[in-house]
Amino acid sequence: MSGQHAVDIADLVHRYGDRVALDRVSFTVEAPSIFGLLGPNGGGKTTLFKILATLLRPASGSAHVGGVDVVSNPAAVRSKIGVVFQNPSVDGKLSVLENLHHHGMLYGLSGALLKVRCAQQLDRFGLSDRAGDRVEALSGGLRRRVELAKSLLHGPSILILDEPSTGLDPGARISLMDELHQLRDRDGVTCLLTTHLLEEADHCDRLAILDHGKVVAIGTPDALKQAIGGEVITVRCADAAGLGERLGARFKTTAEVVDGTLRLEVANGHAMVPEMIEAFPGEIDSITVGRPTLEDVFVHVTGRRFWSGGAE
Amino acid sequence: MSSASSVEVRPAWTMAAWSLWRREVVRFLRQRSRIVGALGTPIVFWLLIGSGLRESFAAGGSGGGADSINYLEYFFPGTMVMIVLFTAIFATISVIEDRREGFLQAVVASPAPRSAIVVGKVLGSTTLAFGQAMLFLLLAIPTGLPLGLASFFAVAGVVVLVSLGLSALGLLIAWPMDSTQGFHAVMNLCLMPMWLLSGALFPASGASPWVAWVMALNPLTYGLAALRRALYPGGGGATESVPSMGVSLVVTLVFGLIMVALASRVVHRRG
Structure with missing residues (x-):
């Protein structure tokens, strides 16, 4: 019914x-x-x-x-x-x-x-x-x-x-x-x-x-974002796969490769960012940290960027 | 307004059909290019084809009865049927785009009865075809067309019948299609030959036997025959070799009813 x-x-x-x-x-x-x-x-x-x-x-x-x-x-x-x-x-x-x-x-x-x-x-x-x-x-x-x-x-x-x-x-x-x-x-x-x-x-x-x-x-949008927890760090670099492995080992977390960029879901990203830059000098082109967005939710559940999967 | 005030929705058949009919007519009258095209095209076709084939027609067949009249006169009822056919095609071709991403989306999603949608659309197209064909007829009177009052009404009736069938046929073909290109293909393959082989351009009597057979099986042949006989109630005008008025009217009416029924079924099934 x-x-x-x-x-x-x-x-x-x-x-x-x-x-x-x-x-x-x-x-x-x-x-x-x-x-x-x-x-x-x-x-x-x-x-x-x-x-x-x-x-x-x-x-x-x-x-x-x-x-x-x-x-x-x-x-x-x-x-x-x-x-x-x-x-x-x-x-x-x-x-x-x-x-x-x-x-x-x-x-x-x-x-x-x-x-x-x-x-x-x-x-x-x-x-x-x-x-x-x-x-x-x-x-x-x-x-x-x-x-x-x-x-x-x-x-x-x-x-x-x-x-x-x-x-x-x-x-x-x-x-x-x-x-x-x-x-x-x-x-x-x-x-x-x-x-x-x-x-x-x-x-x-x-x-x-x-x-x-x-x-x-x-x-709800909030619940979906909270399910990811903490913050999302996005790293642009030349060798995403290689750096991802070493980052994961160093910080005891998993770094996903999404569309050539590295993506980490972590509890306190803002504290990790300086450490990461110092640990891998010269390898990181850019790094951003932010609260999860719906885009992050989508990446989290599908492993793809929202827009890259857009083609029919 | 609150949703509590929402009325019990009981879609009325006649209102839905009437509203769709009115939209078709209002829309036509607001597009000047369509009006000019609708009136100009048949006149140009009639004069060009009629005058162009005049000598060949006169020199051609003997017997058929058709060579006793001038070709412009012979081609006149065919031009009226062409007006009806073109109007039906124009009216239904918009259905394809309208249904997918235009006006008809909301019509299909509404509780309006499906048969009311078909009838509204078909009557709209019929009205336009009727208006144009009759205007063409009036324009032809000064050229010497002998037309009595009874004959005028008979012609009007026949035009309505032919137009119902062709409009419903157009809707039937257009509704399941998802591209206007597809409709053009069907139009060239089926609808135009239907007109060419209706006796509009040449009588069955002068055609090769297999063409004459196809013409006898073509429902539009009977629509055209009825129109010819309505225009010349006293005989003449190439009416000798065409089916009788009774047979022509029955075939045209039955064809129209079958087309409307089939169109309703298609619209009901494919939403």
Whole structure:
């Protein structure tokens, strides 16, 4: 049974031909919250998004959204959720209000109720004075707002977003995350978004890191970082493998080689840095020490840099 | 607004279809280049092909009944069917990109009934085709086309029927595709020959036997025959050698219904 979770996924598998896109993925999302699916492109995020949005049938396993099975009852799921796509799904030749109107009618809204809902959403997203403008004339940030306004028109309790910050400048990205936080706090809406941006993932309540179709880590961003513990030292040098071995022996730790650089997860990195430089004079080109970031979490669980694994 | 105020969503079939239909028409009217192309192309085709083949046509076959009329006149119903075919192709070609990364993504993710999506889209395309074909017809009246009122309405009815079938066929082909290049290939391989072998350019009577056979199996042959007979209710106009009005209407109607049903199935299955 799915209980009271907004989203409940169990053993979900999907394949494109021989390629496994989702490999026994399981997790739940509490309501209301902001849940992020973080991963490099090709990691399986969009496949999962499509299954939750009822656009793709999984090969096996189950997925419940709002307590309803996406496979056996897609029509009921569609009514419960709002969906925001990576690429705009508005018609540029129609005005902002016409787009909202059309969308509302697809969801069965009409007459006075449709008018009120459109006005509410325009007001909420600061679009009232642009209602008559054609969408093609709006900036990328405003267009995203139209997408959001549209997806919330029928009052869904769950919003599913695929890379919602695609094409937005940093300022617009921040205000998008603010909107999602407001939706959670004011309206009790659960947001599930896919992202490949580490800074965006940092603003989620919980995260699942998806790599090669598997959930490789799940938890709050803080808990994921704390799981690594202490600090992360990154060393750039000419002979990473050789230096790594000697460093490991000298300091009784393990130094991983990631993309030609050395990476050490240690308890008190700031104290080790001067020692390391003195122990191996001339061999270290640069050395940095910092608290773990989500990038470190990704390297920790996959052994690869986040961006190097990005290619499909 | 809070999520507690969310309404019970009961998507209405007619509203979804109507909204999709309206979008199709509004979108067309807001693109000037499409309007110019839609009206200009058939006129240019009609005059160029019609005038170019005039002498060859007159010098050619004997018997067929078609050589008794001028080729511009012979080619006129074929041009109307071409308008309908091109409109159906234009309307459905956008489906491919729209469905993958555009407007139709949200339509498919909505609870709108799948058959309403098909009907909205097909009726939108039919409306555009109808408008253009009828405008072309009106433009032709000054050139001496004998057209009575009854004939006018008969033509209108036939154009709607032919257009329904071709629009649904276009949607049926376009929906499962993920590239417009693929659609162009199918268009050149299937849709254009369908038109070429419908009697639009030459009558079956003058063609080699196997071509005449293909023409008899081509559903568009019957659409064109119905149109020819609607334009010339009293005979003439190369109507002698084409199927009867009854057969033509039945085949066209059945073809249209089958196409709409198949398109609904494809949209339902492939979301």
